[in-house]
Amino acid sequence: MEKLEHKFLKEYNYELGAVDKGYTNRTLYINVGTHEIKEKPVTSLMKDKFIGGKGFGLYYLWQAVTESTKWDDPENEIIISSGPIGGITQYPGSGKSLVVTLSPLTNMPIDSNAGGYFGPFLKFAGFDALELQGKAEKDVLIFIDGTKGTITIEEMPGGGVDTHILGEQLTEKYADNEEDKRNIAVISTGTAAEHTNIGLLNFTFYDVRRKGIRLKQAGRGGIGTVFRDKHIKALVIKCAGVKGDLNHPVDKLTLNKTGIKLHKEMHDLDNSQNQMRKIGTANIISIMDQYDLLPTHNYKFGAHKDTFKISPEVFISKVTQNSPDGCWHGCSMACAKAADHFELKTGPYKGQKVTIDGPEYENAAGLGSNCGIFDPDVILELNFYCDTYGIDTISYATLTAFVMECYENGILNKERTGGLELNFGNIEANFELIHQMAKGEGFGKIAGLGIRKMKEIFAKEYGADPQFLFDIGMEQKGLEFSEYLPKESLAQQGGYGLTNKGPQHDEAWLIFMDMVNNQIPTFEDKAEALHYYPMFRTWFGLNGLCKLPWNDIAPADNKLTDEPAKIPEHVQNYVDIFNAVTGKTIDKFELIRQSERVYNFQRIFNIRMGFGKRIHDKLPYRAMGPVTVEEYQSREERYDQQLKELLGYDTTGKTTEEKIKVLREYREDQYEKLTDAVYKRRGWTMDGVPTVEKLRELGMDLPELLEVVEKHR
Amino acid sequence: MIKLNNRDCEWHEGLTVEELLRLKNYTYPRIVVSVNAVIVPEEAYASTVIEDGDKVEAIHLMAGG
Structure with a gap:
């Protein structure tokens, strides 16, 4: 060494x-x-x-x-x-x-x-x-x-x-x-x-x-x-000597009791629920495909005939089983899976046998289907190189998918990529791209700037249509989208678009509640969900907690509760452990207010930096509907039916381009109406600025915050 | 015609909960089905027949990601 x-x-x-x-x-x-x-x-x-x-x-x-x-x-x-x-x-x-x-x-x-x-x-x-x-x-x-x-x-x-x-x-x-x-x-x-x-x-x-x-x-x-x-x-x-009471909690008994209750759920129910202990978050790859939500070919589609090749069962056979894979002491969910003794086939470490952490769902979907790759070993090796080279798998995957679509549309060609044939599914070119990023060479250096900067370069240097680039470049606020297809869920479009940091699903994941269950049909319903869930999930980040044990395991009787999507028993667990550690006496409503204070602070911070307003919450149309004829025609029956039922639009004799235009106007209008409803629910102006009244209500009427919002009233 | 999650859904004589889930490709394991507000246990999916006009809910308990 x-x-x-x-x-x-x-x-x-x-x-x-x-x-x-x-x-x-x-x-x-x-x-x-x-x-x-x-x-x-x-x-x-x-x-x-x-x-x-x-x-x-x-x-x-x-x-x-x-x-x-x-x-x-x-x-x-x-x-x-x-x-x-x-x-x-x-x-x-x-x-x-x-x-x-x-x-x-x-x-x-x-x-x-x-x-x-x-x-x-x-x-x-x-x-x-x-x-x-x-x-x-x-x-x-x-x-x-x-x-x-x-x-x-x-x-x-x-x-x-x-x-x-x-x-x-x-x-x-x-x-x-x-x-x-x-x-x-x-x-x-x-x-x-x-x-x-x-x-x-x-x-x-x-x-x-x-x-x-x-x-x-x-x-x-x-x-x-x-x-x-x-x-x-x-x-x-x-740090030596980690043990259960180093936080010096006020009520260790409640901590123990609450923890034991969840450990038992994990032991009894995980195998019949999400199998987090076997495969971690990758358990949902096939489910996403079956519900047409798995991003495929730069989010054009939600499913692919070859998804079975990268199914959870395939990865279960690749990762080591029956291993206590918690990433912190005491986590019985133990979802930090790893493939051991994996021999690398490319790059500077070719021939080395390594342990690869993952794959997480995001990595499999992004590095896999979104780039047209359905080889599990390739996904694992790309996952390894993203980690050891120090690049975000989600941004890498989403920007590579964007590059591939640009290549297939002639915006890029071999001359512009330095010889890389970046078609969907080209494994060799994908590996070369990531190794170039590590060396700071070739087209990899341009791609590593991220989608937003690539869009500028492609429009300026190669004469590409800026509108088309905006439509297919899956970034918002400069951050690449994570790996879910939100086209058919207006609420999830809000879950990506109406966020503080950009389109990352850790604020809200509402696709099933909205698209499948139809539990939040009105704008007000969706706005309520886009208030509650981002605030609830923000709270994990204030307390050093992982989101997964909240809803990737659920009590056996959760389905009988009034609001099963919230997992009410687990919400109460969090209230209990917060009080048990800190000695405070919050309830589930104060929990949300704790998050609201920080959430609004972050929004105002964005505004202070010149962002964080309505214009910055706009989405690329690929997140909302079909951009291309190919996309529309792949789900023609669905889209035609929506035009008839929702708009009374007679599709007879209409070209696909005409139908795309009408559908687009409708969906973009829906997103604007959703934005209005969400801003209202969050206590913001219609430009997305938190109001003075809201800050007062939260006890966040700090002078430095008021100074910013007063400027933007 | 029946209502599935408050949307119109085609119906035929003898339609069971099991068949409906298969037709809709509802494969997610954590799902709660009720017919006219009565929860149907998983072991009764095959034997529970849905009648014309019934209100069916198939709630996927996933707020994940």
């Missing part, structure tokens, strides 16, 4: 503290440019109004930047925080880290979450959040030793940055022995993060059974790109 040379630039000693009711009550600030290290107190305002996790991240980022700060300015920060519940071991899914920065894709705040051990370790080492600011001259590593109370900034020039190697090296270097490796967590990215705007952060945890590191990703929005721009090579943390 390569020897790692480090030169110490700064050492800082601090007093190890104890966590009290979920908080350490201090945070850590490190400037990698000036080497300043300091501790900051957590105020009651922070706890009351921002809770923790991404709330703390947004709070600190607001203070660090101005409205003119760009993502690559030294003032931009990367903030990592868990949350008051984060780190408990009694309830599944409690080890998340939330990361916030100004995104190179959207130029406004992005938040992304990751499993792995860093967030809880940071808290147990003494800090509720870590702020990273500045820009180092040469590559640096930061080591936080939570066993001794020391922090060092170390110069670390040379050597590789790809995570599957660097993560192992650093775990080896900072652990005292094999037993100690479980006490090390590393954050790093990879070589492609240096050359693209879609860099991610890998969070490691040491898998004692496999005797190797495992990776979880804060994938969205290019945070890894910011990390490398700051010349940070890695963050390493050491």
Whole structure:
């Protein structure tokens, strides 16, 4: 193994503290440019109004930047925080880290979450959040030793940055022995993060059974790109002695009882429900195909005849079974699956046998069907390279699908791609593209800029029709769409479009409630769902929690409840564990208000940065309906029927182009009406600006927020 | 004609819950079916006959992603 040379630039000693009711009550600030290290107190305002996790991240980022700060300015920060519940071991899914920065894709705040051990370790080492600011001259590593109370900034020039190697090296270097490796967590990215705007952060945890590191990703929005721009090579943390009461909760008995109840559900029901313990989120690949929701060929279609080749059963045979694959202690959902001893067939690591974390559903759908690829081994290898090169699988997949459609439409050709024949399904070209991104060469460098910038280049340099590019380029606010086809669900169009950070489904996933179940038929119904679910899901990110144990397992009698989609018993579980940790007495309504405060803060932050208004919530038409004749004709019966039933439009004798136009006018109008209803429900103006009255009602009438909204009334 | 999730749906004599789910390609495992507001247990899908004009709900318990 390569020897790692480090030169110490700064050492800082601090007093190890104890966590009290979920908080350490201090945070850590490190400037990698000036080497300043300091501790900051957590105020009651922070706890009351921002809770923790991404709330703390947004709070600190607001203070660090101005409205003119760009993502690559030294003032931009990367903030990592868990949350008051984060780190408990009694309830599944409690080890998340939330990361916030100004995104190179959207130029406004992005938040992304990751499993792995860093967030809880940071808290147990003494800090509720870590702020990273500045820009180092040469590559640096930061080591936080939570066993001794020391922090060092170390110069670390040379050597590789790809995570599957660097993560192992650093775990080896900072652990005292094999037993100690479980006490090390590393954050790093990879070589492609240096050359693209879609860099991610890998969070490691040491898998004692496999005797190797495992990776979880804060994938969205290019945070890894910011990390490398700051010349940070890695963050390493050491924390020993994790046990169930390190958060010093006020009511451990309730934590235990609530956790045991969910463990039992998992044990009894997972096999007959979603099989998260067997295959994780990839369990829904076939379901998405059968309901015409699996993005195929750049979201043109929702199903493909070859989907069976990448079905969950195929991946179950590829990933190691009967393994305790939790990404934090105590998670009985254990969905962090991995394929072991996988021999790579391409790239710089060709011939190496590696462990590949995943595939998650998003990776299989994006790298697979959306790019016309139905070979599970190819999906796994692309998944591996995305991770170790440090690029977001979702953005990579969606932008590659876009590039492929541009290639098939003649906007791109071999001359423009440097010889890459980027048709749907071309595996060789796909691998070459990703390896080019890692080297910062060829067409890979252009593609790595993201869809929004590619659209500008293709229109300017190649004379492509900007409207067509806008229609088929599946990005909004600069962020690439995640991997669900929203065309037939107006509510899900809102779930993607009316978001704070861009079209990522972690705010709302309403497709079945809307399209299949027809439970939210009116605009007001949809608006209520687009209020409740984004707020409810935001709360996970304030507390260091994973969303999956909320609704990827459900109590046996959940179907008999008034609102089964909300999983009411689990909502109450979250109320109970929050109160049990913090000693507060919230109910399920205050839970939503906690989220609303931060959600509105983030919206106003976007507005402050020049975004976050109605114009920025517009969607590419590919998300709403058929752009091309080929798409329309593939589902002609469905669309013709809708034109007749919804509009009374006689399709007899009409050309497909004429029908597309009429359908488009209708669907775009529906989206506008939905936008009106959602803004009204959220307490925003019709331009998407939170009202002063709403801020007062939430207790968020802070002067700096009022100043922004007053300007935009 | 019946109502399925409050939308018109074609009906034929002898239509069972099992056949309806198959015809609609409703393959998701966490689904709750009721006919005229009475929940039908999964083991009774094959034997439960739907009559003309019935109101059927087939609620997929998925708010996932």
